[in-house]
Amino acid sequence: MASKTLVLPGETISPDILPTPTNPNLLLKLGPGLRHVPPSTITSTIAGPLCIDQKKNAIWVENNSGRYIPQPNDLIIATVHHSSTDFYSCSITPHTTFPQLPQLAFEGATKKTRPQLNSGSLIYARVLTASKHTDPEIVCYNPSTGKSEGMGELKGGMVFDISLGLARRVLMAKQREDGGIAVLEEIAENVAFEVAVGRNGKVWVKSGGVKETLLVGRALQEADVQGLGVEEQVKLVRKMIRQV
Amino acid sequence: MPREAEPSINERAFVLQALEENIRLDGRALDAFRDIDISFGDDYGVADVQLGKTRVLTRISASIVAPYPDRKFDGVFVIITELSPLASPAFEVGRQSDLETHLSRILETTLRRSQAISTESLCLVAGQKVWSLRADIHILSHCGNLVTAASLATLAALRQYRIPDTSIKGGELTVYTPLERDPIPLALLHHPLCITLNYFENGEKMIVDATLQEQQCSEGEVVVAANPQGEVCLVQKGGGGEVDALVLLRAVDMAVGKVRELGKLVDRALEKDSKMRDKGGISAELSAENER
């Protein structure tokens, strides 16, 4: 699926390796880390492996470091910083401008039934709009269906920091096959827990007790730091469960 | 708005809940340190200390200055701490934060006021020329317990530093380069270190070497500076939460034990370093060139 060539910023992507669309109507999609210099040059802007998806006619540069930049439709875990009349100001990453969460952007929220969030509350939300010129707007429901779809305030539990790359992998549809993540499935066989993953490099875990919650969080962090493969993750989880 | 982000309600509650069950998030015992690594630079007097994810680099340097007129026989020893955005985006360039003042005050009391370094030994020509010794403490990564990391780095650097040798003939002062004469170690009278204890539940529970998150969730902290002989140089309680007086005694007791533990670590790191510098077993006394 993805071919591995390493690019540094400023390299021109040769037109030969661009994906050839099966359907001529499908336009070439440039993902993160690439820019189009008119008329027809494509250059890289960040360092990392160049990935190509022939089926979707897409090309992008993967990266695992740096600060999270909000993108529309990303699921994120944010902290409420303060509240004003119509909005909650939340923090996705520290030291950036606060994205706004309308107080009515919850499932079934009306002026009377809207949830009251204190500063310091955690929320699971989706980025509605984000562009470089405006502050992002986030919502806790799906605007097309009006349903919460798991978003909203996160009560109890604990948040763990993970790398942006791991967050992306855990959120993939086929966690084990595409993302190479076996930790969560493996733990779920023995321990019941709830989990929410934010693209901003945060995982929220809630379970019966402190030990169980820590098990999930630490297993993920461990797999992240050491770059464990599926098999190794299974081994790690079994070892950790035995210890608890 | 450069301020360290506060932990969320959930995180705070979880940390406290875990501590109630005597569990720390990284799996350490309540009185255990994170992994400590002490390394030295190529030049004398540069110590790099990693305490888990906290990292502090201290550099000692010396220059010749005129002494203060009221202290003709004393050399000068200054400690400079500066927190830069290197350590955390919460720090601003060129603006002194409370943490910085807190840190340099504690180190100042621990090392200077406790006479760890004898300023008389830094005097070259009374009333005219003295050594001005300077410890630049660079905080590279701030992940909790800066006080211990900084005091470890500074003590290690001071103990490893070699000051240029000098001689006075007919009132003329000569400073020798390392090639001419081996530089000499500083005269340290004792080796004090700082331990920070963060307390919870009105001082019922105390933890050593708190991470930034634990620090933010704690009710307050007690800083104890002592030397491995068990002599206490400083006790400071901060953070507001009220504690029983006996708690402080307990804290001092605990800290003295920890100082001994860390003191041994510094000893070992210095031993390893001097072996490395003394390549091939040729004693440093034989030739000055081997030092470098």
Added chain:
Amino acid sequence: MVNVTLSPLYRADGSATFTSNGYSVIAAVNGPIEVQRRDELPEEAAIDVAIRPAAGVGGVRERHLESIIQNTLRHVILVSAHPRTLIQITLQIVASQDDSLYPGNLPQAASNVPVLPALLQASILALLSASIPLSMTLTATLISVKENGGVAPSPSAQDLEAATSIHVLAFSSHGDLLVVESEGYFTMDTWEKVYAKARLICHGEKEEDSESEDLSMDTEEVTKLEDILKDAVRQKVAAEYRWKQSPDSAAT
């Protein structure tokens, strides 16, 4: 001997250490973060460079170097990608050559220039580590000219003392000259020689055959600086994607 580590620090968004020729620099990049109102630019990211000397507080020398680096990086970073934000670069000098030269004095360099290549290189590596969008990368080197007109790359402290002129040159990854800082007396011919040598070290391509190479220099050990940059990134990526290459998944 050039030594590079990417992302050694935990709190900064991106960081790097660069050690070469007796100079060692730690760089950290934070960004894009919120910018103070007075520094805010409506169409582009503000770039803030702070240099902290190994000992003592920064002075005129540091401000001068900061301005050179800031002006260079403004053209390297795609500032329009993150308008109304701040990209903050902090450079900590850990060791420099002139530290041990004068006993009894604070390590303060006689010249501003020699530490510049390490600063530039460390900042570009930290920017890579922070995944800040760049239009190119750069490589920089220090070259001194001896009294006999010989060109010496990676000069030692003694070489610098004896040199008639010293030069810092930085090249973009496209091979264009980005920064030149020269000190001392030299002729245009000497400069051409310096340019050819520096380009060879940084970018690798020889423009002309430089015959007057210094004898003491070992041509073998010249590794293109660009390759060192790429190797550092390759190592980091390999560590991050270890899960993909790990034995079990390779077997399937």
